[in-house]
Amino acid sequence: MDRLNWIEKQRQSGNFRQLTPVKRMPDGTLQLAGDTEKAVLHDFSSNDYLALSLHPDLIAASRKYLEMAGAGAGAARLMSGDLTVYHELEKKIAELKGQEAALLFGSGYLANCGIIPALLGRQDVVFCDRLNHASIYDGCRLSRARLVRFHHNDLNHLGDMLKSRRGKGEALIVVESIYSMDGDRSPLKELVSLKEKYGCLLMVDEAHATGLFGPNGGGVIEEEGLSSHVDLAMGTFGKALGSYGAYVAASGSMIDFLVNRARSFIYSTALPPAVVGASLAAIKIIQKQPELRQKLFAKVDLFKSILRQGGLDGLGSSQIVPVLIGESSTAVYLAEKLRRENIFATAVRPPTVPEGTARLRFSITLHHKNDVLKQTAATLLEILEKG
Numbered sequence: 001m002d003r004l005n006w007i008e009k010q011r012q013s014g015n016f017r018q019l020t021p022v023k024r025m026p027d028g029t030l031q032l033a034g035d036t037e038k039a040v041l042h043d044f045s046s047n048d049y050l051a052l053s054l055h056p057d058l059i060a061a062s063r064k065y066l067e068m069a070g071a072g073a074g075a076a077r078l079m080s081g082d083l084t085v086y087h088e089l090e091k092k093i094a095e096l097k098g099q100e101a102a103l104l105f106g107s108g109y110l111a112n113c114g115i116i117p118a119l120l121g122r123q124d125v126v127f128c129d130r131l132n133h134a135s136i137y138d139g140c141r142l143s144r145a146r147l148v149r150f151h152h153n154d155l156n157h158l159g160d161m162l163k164s165r166r167g168k169g170e171a172l173i174v175v176e177s178i179y180s181m182d183g184d185r186s187p188l189k190e191l192v193s194l195k196e197k198y199g200c201l202l203m204v205d206e207a208h209a210t211g212l213f214g215p216n217g218g219g220v221i222e223e224e225g226l227s228s229h230v231d232l233a234m235g236t237f238g239k240a241l242g243s244y245g246a247y248v249a250a251s252g253s254m255i256d257f258l259v260n261r262a263r264s265f266i267y268s269t270a271l272p273p274a275v276v277g278a279s280l281a282a283i284k285i286i287q288k289q290p291e292l293r294q295k296l297f298a299k300v301d302l303f304k305s306i307l308r309q310g311g312l313d314g315l316g317s318s319q320i321v322p323v324l325i326g327e328s329s330t331a332v333y334l335a336e337k338l339r340r341e342n343i344f345a346t347a348v349r350p351p352t353v354p355e356g357t358a359r360l361r362f363s364i365t366l367h368h369k370n371d372v373l374k375q376t377a378a379t380l381l382e383i384l385e386k387g
């Protein structure tokens with residue numbers, strides 16, 4: 001590949017990406033590194049929905065586990081790195097997700113790349129929602145199973161595909177409960193019926209749901225009372241839980257199986273203990289303080305109601321609010337205009353989303369004060385109107 005030529009093409013199509021070093025302030029606002037005017041940017045790109053990453057309990061627990069167990073695990077879990085702190089966290093996660101057991105991974109990306117190939121091989125088939133996260137697709141590819149993509153949230157299409165392509169091998173249906181770039185939900189109850197009808201495994205990625213939905217913050221699966229019908233409930237600690245790492249919760253035998261087969265688990269150093277301490281503190285908070293979720297969704301409602309009054313629709317059904325633009329270059333231009341108004345929202349472009357569906361993605365967090373949300377919504381409407 002001619003790399004320079006490739007970069008030039010990306011630039012011309014508005015799809016070239018660059019890193020933007022920032023400083024994060026204790027109130028969750030950002031300053032661009034090297035900005036001598038120190039403009040305060042309101043961060044609408046973060047997944048730190050409950051503002052837990054800066055919570056004193058997480059920081060204190062991190063420190064405690066750091067001093068107790070050291071800066072690094074020193075080895076993979078199946079070698080000598082199997083510190084007791086991981087079991088402590090896995091027990092809490094299994095409880096939270098209503099499953100028998102759980103297993104930690106280095107990150108959500110690593111979890112998805114490890115779990116799917118552990119379950120499936122060449123003889124098998126995976127039914128994958130078109131809008132699933134890249135890490136799910138990468139897991140599917142690594143598995144070498146036949147990949148069947150179904151239209152986003154389209155049960156009829158999935159039903160047809162299951163009928164014609166289920167085959168005789170193992171079959172897995174994999175979805176997200178809240179979609180990361182569209183902010184909408186998957187029809188879990190109906191998916192459970194289909195998976196039972198066709199004898200498939202069902203895996204649900206709750207990256208954007210854990211901590212935010214369900215009476216204990218267990219996610220959409222908990223909210224809908226479906227824990228015992230979902231074979232693999234996966235999620236990350238890096239989003240609403242404010243920390244890092246990831247997990248899958250499942251039956252005891254499934255977890256035993258994954259310990260022996262998931263290569264991204266087996267061949268990778270265990271998480272740093274400080275990170276585990278932070279995750280434990282986060283779980284305690286989400287279980288004990290449902291009011292944080294209520295507060296967040298009141299903010300989401302406020303933001304969306306202003307946008308709706310301004311004529312926008314298709315704003316999703318969660319804390320993730322997509323504003324569809326279309327062309328990448330337009331989305332980049334609008335994001336730049338917002339930046340000048342001290343609003344940091346990313347232009348999400350292909351290949352993260354399908355061609356022609358570039359968008360501005362706003363994620364609402366507890367860092368946002370109500371007047372900031374009102375101002376941001378008004379500014380966005382103004383910029384969309386003027387172009």
Ligand SMILES: *Cc1c(COP(=O)(O)O)cnc(C)c1O
Binds near residue numbers: 110208
């Ligand atoms: C962010 C995300 C992941 C990856 O999780 P990390 O812990 O950030 O690696 C996986 N799946 C979905 C749906 C995500 O949004």
